[in-house]
Amino acid sequence: MTTLRIKNAVKRYPNGALAVEGVSVDVEDGELCVFVGPSGCGKSTLLRMVAGLEDVTEGEVELAGRVVNDLEPADRNIAMVFQNYALYPHMSVRKNLAYGLKNRGTPKAEIEAKVQEAAELLQIADYLDRRPGQLSGGQRQRVAMGRAIVRDPAIFLFDEPLSNLDAKLRNQMRLEIKKLQRRLGVAAIYVTHDQVEAMTLADKIVVLNAGKIEQIGTPAEVYGNPATTFVASFIGAPPMNLIPAEAENGAIRLGDQTLNLGLDHRGPVTFGLRPERAHIGASGEGLRMETGVVEELGAIRLVHGRVGPHEITVTQNADQPIPGAEAVLRVEASDIHLFDAETGRRV
Amino acid sequence: MKKAQFSNPWLPYALLAPQMLIIAIFFLWPAAEAIRSSFYLEDPFFGNATFVGLQNYTDAFRASDYQRTAWFTALFVTLVSLLSLAIGLMLAVSADRVLRGQSSYKTLLMWVYAIAPPVAGLIGVMLFDQHIGPLVDFFALFGWEMRLGVNYWDTGIAIIIVSTWKQIPYNFIFFLSGLQSIPNSVKEAARIDCRSERRRFWTITFPLLAPTSFFLLILNITYAMFETFGTIDQMVKDQPGNSPVTLVYKVYRDGFRGNDLGGSAAQSVVLMVLVLILTIVQFRLIERRVHYN
Ligand SMILES: Nc1ncnc2c1ncn2[C@@H]1O[C@H](COP(=O)(O)OP(=O)(O)OP(=O)(O)O)[C@@H](O)[C@H]1O
Ligand SMILES: [Mg+2]
Numbered sequence: 046m047t048t049l050r051i052k053n054a055v056k057r058y059p060n061g062a063l064a065v066e067g068v069s070v071d072v073e074d075g076e077l078c079v080f081v082g083p084s085g086c087g088k089s090t091l092l093r094m095v096a097g098l099e100d101v102t103e104g105e106v107e108l109a110g111r112v113v114n115d116l117e118p119a120d121r122n123i124a125m126v127f128q129n130y131a132l133y134p135h136m137s138v139r140k141n142l143a144y145g146l147k148n149r150g151t152p153k154a155e156i157e158a159k160v161q162e163a164a165e166l167l168q169i170a171d172y173l174d175r176r177p178g179q180l181s182g183g184q185r186q187r188v189a190m191g192r193a194i195v196r197d198p199a200i201f202l203f204d205e206p207l208s209n210l211d212a213k214l215r216n217q218m219r220l221e222i223k224k225l226q227r228r229l230g231v232a233a234i235y236v237t238h239d240q241v242e243a244m245t246l247a248d249k250i251v252v253l254n255a256g257k258i259e260q261i262g263t264p265a266e267v268y269g270n271p272a273t274t275f276v277a278s279f280i281g282a283p284p285m286n287l288i289p290a291e292a293e294n295g296a297i298r299l300g301d302q303t304l305n306l307g308l309d310h311r312g313p314v315t316f317g318l319r320p321e322r323a324h325i326g327a328s329g330e331g332l333r334m335e336t337g338v339v340e341e342l343g344a345i346r347l348v349h350g351r352v353g354p355h356e357i358t359v360t361q362n363a364d365q366p367i368p369g370a371e372a373v374l375r376v377e378a379s380d381i382h383l384f385d386a387e388t389g390r391r392v
Numbered sequence: 393m394k395k396a397q398f399s400n401p402w403l404p405y406a407l408l409a410p411q412m413l414i415i416a417i418f419f420l421w422p423a424a425e426a427i428r429s430s431f432y433l434e435d436p437f438f439g440n441a442t443f444v445g446l447q448n449y450t451d452a453f454r455a456s457d458y459q460r461t462a463w464f465t466a467l468f469v470t471l472v473s474l475l476s477l478a479i480g481l482m483l484a485v486s487a488d489r490v491l492r493g494q495s496s497y498k499t500l501l502m503w504v505y506a507i508a509p510p511v512a513g514l515i516g517v518m519l520f521d522q523h524i525g526p527l528v529d530f531f532a533l534f535g536w537e538m539r540l541g542v543n544y545w546d547t548g549i550a551i552i553i554v555s556t557w558k559q560i561p562y563n564f565i566f567f568l569s570g571l572q573s574i575p576n577s578v579k580e581a582a583r584i585d586c587r588s589e590r591r592r593f594w595t596i597t598f599p600l601l602a603p604t605s606f607f608l609l610i611l612n613i614t615y616a617m618f619e620t621f622g623t624i625d626q627m628v629k630d631q632p633g634n635s636p637v638t639l640v641y642k643v644y645r646d647g648f649r650g651n652d653l654g655g656s657a658a659q660s661v662v663l664m665v666l667v668l669i670l671t672i673v674q675f676r677l678i679e680r681r682v683h684y685n
Contacts, residue, residue, distance in 0.1 A: 096580075096584065097583075097584075098580050098583065098584075117583070117587055118580075118583045118584040119583065119584060119585065119586060119587035120587060123584065124584070125580075125581070125584055127577040127580070127581060128577070129575065129577055130577075131575065131577035131578050131580065131581040132578075132581075133578065133581070133582070133596060134578070134600070135599045135600060135602075144585050144586070144595070145584070145585035145586070148585060148586040148587065148588070148591065192581075192585075
């Protein structure tokens with residue numbers, strides 16, 4: 046079944062800014078849906094509309110089969126984890142966890158049991174009597190998660206919950222969030238601008254740009270079949286190479302080079318190639334490339350260079366020989382992405 | 393704080409000297425003089441002084457007049473502080489909710505703060521004037537005939553109202569900045585956790601304002617004790633004898649109108665001790681001003 050249904054949601058702020066322009070997304074039961082996009086694309090706004098912290102200008106938000114547009118956040122059966130934790134600084138960890146339950150009139154014994162259970166699940170049982178100010182960033186993050194868990198919500202809403210943590214802790218917490226979400230089996234929306242986080246966490250990725258959806262799909266779909274040049278350059282690191290080209294007679298012309306692909310498209314296109322999908326060699330059939338700077342990353346290296354006048358980056362296993370000044374890129378036809386030069390849509 | 397290095401070791405003292413001189417002339421010397429004269433019986437006309445020990449103090453404390461003034465001062469300080477805090481907080485909460493036009497709202501309220509105490513007193517005299525005072529007319533609607541300067545409690549209430557009114561903007565600005573320093577996300581988390589706005593106020597907002605409130609309470613007590621002098625002076629000028637006044641005003645009245653310099657000095661020493669205590673409490677609070685986080 047569908048936990049959350051967002052139908053043609055529009056958000057216009059009082060100052061006239063159009064932050065979300067007609068977005069429709071479904072989040073299925075138990076699904077972890079990630080909203081990803083660059084800063085200012087409207088992902089927080091969309092999440093906050095689900096939470097009830099922002100009014101919905103147009104469209105509908107339907108939670109567990111009920112339109113909740115006009116419900117107060119407290120009545121929506123959601124739980125939210127904020128970027129800066131948003132813990133109540135004057136309350137102990139225990140009271141932070143219990144606060145929402147107490148306001149809903151949950152019996153004392155039940156609150157006690159739930160708080161204890163969540164605390165053990167999140168390994169914060171030892172800090173229950175401390176104030177948030179006496180905890181480390183990672184511990185505060187856990188408390189914020191605990192506060193969400195004890196509510197037994199229909200959906201969890203995460204707004205960049207890990208961006209205040211250092212890189213190592215972030216990776217660890219990311220994995221924990223995923224495990225926890227699986228274990229609880231509760232649907233969740235996770236907002237991030239980090240495509241790695243999006244790829245690793247998501248069952249479903251929603252790529253947003255300038256208030257609109259660019260693509261919805263599984264991580265594999267979004268990576269393998271990007272619907273637009275925007276998605277192609279946003280998902281994957283290093284990003285996909287995008288080179289202006291011309292399609293004619295079943296071939297692609299890149300400057301003075303031609304690749305035969307057997308396509309029946311013609312006209313100006315954007316040629317897309319993932320750095321990790323090109324096999325770089327000293328000679329043979331393929332695209333000729335002038336190599337430039339080489340970056341060693343340990344297991345792999347990045348080879349930067351040019352194809353004609355256009356910059357290109359490819360990756361290579363570190364155990365391969367470093368190519369000379371002139372190299373050849375062997376490319377499978379199936380690894381080539383073509384986008385309409387004007388609309389940026391996949392062709 | 394940053395430590396500065398001076399090449400000439402005397403330079404810092406030289407730079408401090410004017411300030412020290414001002415403190416000495418306008419504060420230390422009069423204070424010492426007050427303490428000294430509180431032990432003497434002075435003849436206001438010929439300047440002879442007789443040492444009388446603690447007699448000025450015992451006389452002052454025993455006087456029923458002093459006790460009555462002390463009680464009124466206690467009541468006055470309590471009411472003015474609490475009322476102006478409560479009203480300032482209420483206004484701040486509603487201003488915090490307003491998104492548009494907030495700055496004009498703030499400016500309007502701040503104007504009152506810019507009014508000097510004696511002017512506030514004059515406005516008070518006008519508001520409570522027997523013939524043209526709108527507040528007198530207003531209270532008359534409820535069958536209460538206010539007589540400023542004639543009836544002890546009518547005058548007292550008028551002084552309390554004007555002094556409170558004058559202090560509200562100050563509390564308002566502090567409370568508003570306190571409210572606005574509460575992170576938005578904390579308020580939002582509370583909106584998710586608690587439906588009732590009133591309950592959110594008492595369980596989240598108010599506790600988070602507690603440091604501001606304590607700090608303001610001390611400032612308000614100081615205000616009500618000492619800075620209301622000008623207001624009171626304007627409002628009871630004609631009938632200081634049978635009107636309620638604060639201890640500070642009584643020091644002035646006994647000393648300058650009643651020519652009892654020794655008694656007045658003794659009373660002012662008592663007030664000095666009070667100020668000292670308040671200042672210590674205030675500094676302690678500022679030092680320890682509870683910073684969550
Ligand atoms: N309260 C507001 N009033 C007016 N405009 C706003 C408001 N909040 C956000 N916006 C605008 O709406 C757009 C979307 O903002 P939003 O916070 O949703 O972005 P975001 O995708 O979460 O970005 P980030 O990754 O930086 O958090 C932005 O252009 C922003 O300037
Ligand atoms: Mg955001």
